Amino acid sequence: xxxxxxxxxxxxxxxxxxxxxxxxxxxxxxxxxxxxxxxxxxxxxxxxxxxxxxxxxxxxxxxxxxxxxxxxxxxxxxxxxxxxxxxxxxxxxxxxxxxxxxxxxxxxxxxxxxxxxxxxxxxxxxxxxxxxxxxxxxxxxxxxxxxxxxxxxxxxxxxxxxxxxxxxxxxxxxxxxxxxxxxxxxxxxxxxxxxxxxxxxxxxxxxxxxxxxxxxxxxxxxxxxxxxxxxxxxxxxxxxxxxxxxxxxxxxxxxxxxxxxxxxxxxxxxxxxxxxxxxxxxxxxxxxxxxxxxxxxxxxxxxxxxxxxxxxxxxxxxxxxxxxxxxxxxxxxxxxxxxxxxxxxxxxxxxxxxxxxxxxxxxxxxxxxxxxxxxxxxxxxxxxxxxxxxxxxxxxxxxxxxxxxxxxxxxxxxxxxxxxxxxxxxxxxxxxxxxxxxxxxxxxxxxxxxxxxxxxxxxxxxxxxxxxxxxxxxxxxxxxxxxxxxxxxxxxxxxxxxxxxxxxxxxxxxxxxxxxxxxxxxxxxxxxxxxxxxxxxxxxxxxxxxxxxxxxxxxxxxxxxxxxxxxxxxxxxxxxxxxxxxxxxxxxxxxxxxxxxxxxxxxxxxxxxxxxxxxxxxxxxxxxxxxxxxxxxxxxxxxxxxxxxxxxxxxxxxxxxxxxxxxxxxxxxxxxxxxxxxxxxxxxxxxxxxxxxxxxxxxxxxxxxxxxxxxxxxxxxxxxxxxxxxxxxxxxxxxxxxxxxxxxxxxxxxxxxxxxxxx
Amino acid sequence: xxxxxxxxxxxxxxxxxxxxxxxxxxxxxxxxxxxxxxxxxxxxxxxxxxxxxxxxxxxxxxxxxxxxxxxxxxxxxxxxxxxxxxxxxxxxxxxxxxxxxxxxxxxxxxxxxxxxxxxxxxxxxxxxxxxxxxxxxxxxxxxxxxxxxxxxxxx
Ligand code: FES
Ligand code: FES
Numbered sequence: 001x002x003x004x005x006x007x008x009x010x011x012x013x014x015x016x017x018x019x020x021x022x023x024x025x026x027x028x029x030x031x032x033x034x035x036x037x038x039x040x041x042x043x044x045x046x047x048x049x050x051x052x053x054x055x056x057x058x059x060x061x062x063x064x065x066x067x068x069x070x071x072x073x074x075x076x077x078x079x080x081x082x083x084x085x086x087x088x089x090x091x092x093x094x095x096x097x098x099x100x101x102x103x104x105x106x107x108x109x110x111x112x113x114x115x116x117x118x119x120x121x122x123x124x125x126x127x128x129x130x131x132x133x134x135x136x137x138x139x140x141x142x143x144x145x146x147x148x149x150x151x152x153x154x155x156x157x158x159x160x161x162x163x164x165x166x167x168x169x170x171x172x173x174x175x176x177x178x179x180x181x182x183x184x185x186x187x188x189x190x191x192x193x194x195x196x197x198x199x200x201x202x203x204x205x206x207x208x209x210x211x212x213x214x215x216x217x218x219x220x221x222x223x224x225x226x227x228x229x230x231x232x233x234x235x236x237x238x239x240x241x242x243x244x245x246x247x248x249x250x251x252x253x254x255x256x257x258x259x260x261x262x263x264x265x266x267x268x269x270x271x272x273x274x275x276x277x278x279x280x281x282x283x284x285x286x287x288x289x290x291x292x293x294x295x296x297x298x299x300x301x302x303x304x305x306x307x308x309x310x311x312x313x314x315x316x317x318x319x320x321x322x323x324x325x326x327x328x329x330x331x332x333x334x335x336x337x338x339x340x341x342x343x344x345x346x347x348x349x350x351x352x353x354x355x356x357x358x359x360x361x362x363x364x365x366x367x368x369x370x371x372x373x374x375x376x377x378x379x380x381x382x383x384x385x386x387x388x389x390x391x392x393x394x395x396x397x398x399x400x401x402x403x404x405x406x407x408x409x410x411x412x413x414x415x416x417x418x419x420x421x422x423x424x425x426x427x428x429x430x431x432x433x434x435x436x437x438x439x440x441x442x443x444x445x446x447x448x449x450x451x452x453x454x455x456x457x458x459x460x461x462x463x464x465x466x467x468x469x470x471x472x473x474x475x476x477x478x479x480x481x482x483x484x485x486x487x488x489x490x491x492x493x494x495x496x497x498x499x500x501x502x503x504x505x506x507x508x509x510x511x512x513x514x515x516x517x518x519x520x521x522x523x524x525x526x527x528x529x530x531x532x533x534x535x536x537x538x539x540x541x542x543x544x545x546x547x548x549x550x551x552x553x554x555x556x557x558x559x560x561x562x563x564x565x566x567x568x569x570x571x572x573x574x575x576x577x578x579x580x581x582x583x584x585x586x587x588x589x590x591x592x593x594x595x596x597x598x599x600x601x602x603x604x605x606x607x608x609x610x611x612x613x614x615x616x617x618x619x620x621x622x623x624x625x626x627x628x629x630x631x632x633x634x635x636x637x638x639x640x641x642x643x644x645x646x647x648x649x650x651x652x653x654x655x656x657x658x659x660x661x662x663x664x665x666x667x668x669x670x671x672x673x674x675x676x677x678x679x680x681x682x683x684x685x686x687x688x689x690x691x692x693x694x695x696x697x698x699x700x701x702x703x704x705x706x707x708x709x710x711x712x713x714x715x716x717x718x719x720x721x722x723x724x725x726x727x728x729x730x731x732x733x734x735x736x737x738x739x740x741x742x743x744x745x746x747x748x749x750x751x752x753x754x755x756x757x758x759x
Numbered sequence: 760x761x762x763x764x765x766x767x768x769x770x771x772x773x774x775x776x777x778x779x780x781x782x783x784x785x786x787x788x789x790x791x792x793x794x795x796x797x798x799x800x801x802x803x804x805x806x807x808x809x810x811x812x813x814x815x816x817x818x819x820x821x822x823x824x825x826x827x828x829x830x831x832x833x834x835x836x837x838x839x840x841x842x843x844x845x846x847x848x849x850x851x852x853x854x855x856x857x858x859x860x861x862x863x864x865x866x867x868x869x870x871x872x873x874x875x876x877x878x879x880x881x882x883x884x885x886x887x888x889x890x891x892x893x894x895x896x897x898x899x900x901x902x903x904x905x906x907x908x909x910x911x912x913x914x
Pocket of ligand 2: 251851853857895
């Protein structure tokens with residue numbers, strides 16, 4: 001039976017559901033030094049001096065490191081392919097601290113208690129500086145977040161530290177202003193999305209030790225195992241050959257762990273002391289000194305003619321990268337590239353952006369990676385346009401959505417090879433009961449139910465960049481080892497890649513063992529981000545299997561005394577149709593272990609010149625309390641085109657999980673700072689992620705297209721699923737009570753205030 | 760100070776600090792299934808049983824366990840595997856980090872609400888499990904697994 005398209009349980013599920021010790025902290029050596037960070041209470045300050053003498057006297061304290069102990073070479077914590085678009089703007093510890101929570105000193109002690117005690121006894125003398133907290137005023141402000149001369153930008157992304165610019169740029173096609181001037185209807189609005197925390201249940205954590213060869217070993221909860229090796233080499237100033245990075249099971253990432261948030265600290269301690277060290281971020285640290293979604297303010301102009309053809313889209317994005325530039329230059333691009341191309345009939349588009357530094361914690365990668373913010377803005381503007389035109393927003397989209405075979409000028413000129421967006425819309429409409437529910441129903445108890453719709457797209461890997469290699473070998477008795485460098489973060493890539501391999505090799509799942517990532521032995525892979533694993537690494541699996549099958553046939557033919565073109569391989573045996581002679585894979589596997597000079601091993605790499613977008617439609621029904629403005633999600637329908645669905649249960653859970661994160665973003669989640677830059681959202685008490693009482697019903701279906709360049713026709717699924725809830729819910733609220741909230745999250749206060757204004 | 764209690768059916772004596780949390784002691788004693796997701800009693804990842812009732816081990820001083828019986832997933836391997844198979848079938852142990860705490864609470868709920876072959880309503884289940892956060896799955900798959908499990912093991 002085929003394995004692809006089957007809901008096969010994950011290969012590691014047994015261990016996970018019985019609570020086995022498989023995560024970083026479970027397997028860390030018991031004699032690790034405990035590493036803690038002293039964090040700045042100021043949003044912007046210079047360290048005049050640090051007195052560690054009293055803290056060093058705390059029994060059990062082994063070392064305290066300050067900026068004087070760190071190499072003065074800047075690096076980025078962003079896990080990206082070299083040369084990274086993110087600027088090299090960090091030191092492990094810097095004299096200048098740039099946000100409340102920035103690292104000022106590192107303490108390592110025998111116990112947590114000793115480390116914590118020492119933290120309280122370090123005396124730092126700060127020269128407090130005025131912080132730059134308003135990202136709208138950051139560009140060309142006289143306060144500079146990175147005035148230093150050894151700041152570096154490796155790629156031409158329009159960065160300039162003397163202007164607080166992490167990136168800037170402009171793209172256009174056609175004359176947007178002229179086309180908009182001709183439009184009968186134009187909407188021009190500004191939308192604001194806030195920073196959001198990935199809030200994976202396992203906080204950032206790493207342990208390190210020196211091995212028998214004198215190399216630094218790093219075991220870390222990361223999505224970017226290979227990039228961490230380079231980042232540490234840059235940060236510590238030691239050769240990459242001296243570093244090994246291993247990823248165990250990880251407790252969620254969602255992009256957070258695409259930055260090297262925790263690795264540098266224990267690594268420096270181990271280098272200095274020679275002793276094993278570990279850092280476990282508290283939830284508070286994970287909430288306040290991490291890598292959340294970029295806050296963005298996005299101005300959209302969208303125009304349509306009187307027949308409802310959307311003719312031009314103009315987007316300006318201002319993105320707040322915070323104190324450091326991790327993923328700043330790249331996330332912003334998606335706010336235009338993954339929103340504008342949803343509409344296939346435009347004559348012109350323009351996309352302009354600035355990414356600015358401020359004195360809040362650095363942003364990073366979060367599922368959706370800028371597309372989420374851009375889609376909230378553009379899809380909201382299109383919903384407002386429909387309202388202005390007195391047109392059903394579904395009908396407006398049906399008229400304008402991108403169709404299979406179309407060229408997408410705002411998406412690097414790529415063609416939509418596979419696109420079932422039209423079928424997604426039709427299916428969602430039926431399943432949701434759109435025509436019956438649109439626009440709203442008064443429930444007669446002071447509550448109104450409204451509905452809203454949004455579309456979304458994403459990519460599948462970073463075109464022309466992401467590279468995945470895979471290796472596979474035949475063992476004795478004929479079972480296979482599949483070695484991948486992609487980092488399974490719970491989403492199941494170890495499983496789905498094995499499913500693909502099983503179909504290629506015509507074998508059972510049990511015949512394949514998968515090993516996790518170890519930079520010493522795994523083939524290179526950029527890592528698990530940018531929705532690349534299924535699409536890019538999947539293709540590497542197929543290529544590798546083809547090569548390996550060829551080798552098996554050659555060996556089999558040799559043992560049977562035939563030419564290779566006279567034999568076939570059916571997964572179990574190599575046989576000759578002509579004379580019926582055969583040899584089992586098991587026998588081949590055993591025989592090659594004796595008198596053999598051709599290893600049954602294959603390794604292939606893959607990259608893609610294109611990044612085929614998955615597409616989807618989301619429809620939301622919410623109930624709004626006319627008294628209080630409180631919004632309750634009732635029902636959410638999503639229909640997704642991710643190409644061939646490789647594992648239906650895993651894809652479904654990915655979708656459901658992404659939708660609920662999206663609902664959290666739309667309604668509850670907000671990173672809030674006070675006027676001094678102190679972060680109030682420092683726990684799950686303050687930062688509300690949805691519980692199972694807060695989601696409403698979630699219904700997910702698939703409408704598959706077939707992506708000709710993908711493995712078994714597959715595209716990606718991991719990120720796109722977070723993109724529709726914000727715009728769909730904002731529209732549902734507007735359809736319910738007539739107020740439009742353009743800043744997330746859509747809280748009761750905001751709705752109430754707007755309702756008051758109207759009445 | 761010395762603490763005597765029962766851990767997964769066996770008498771244990773442990774040296775603990777005054778004020779040490781049950782969570783830390785359990786992990787020190789090798790119960791690695793017990794996880795921490797917050798410091799504010801919001802996530803449910805640290806759920807264990809004390810005298811058969813679910814409790815957040817991050818909010819209980821270990822000293823209070825004197826002469827009590829504590830159960831972690833290490834002591835419920837078979838039960839966990841049985842329900843876990845349903846969870847895995849739905850793919851609802853995505854990263855799996857929340858799974859032990861969640862499963863401990865599901866099994867507690869089964870004991871508490873499913874007497875005499877009764878199967879609780881969906882809303883009742885949701886409420887019972889409301890304290891167990893999960894960031895990966897959006898809860899829907901977990902709920903499917905719970906309902907199927909209860910139906911199959913009760914029906
Ligand atoms: S660790 Fe979150 S409730 Fe105990
Ligand atoms: S499965 Fe990852 S938090 Fe629940």
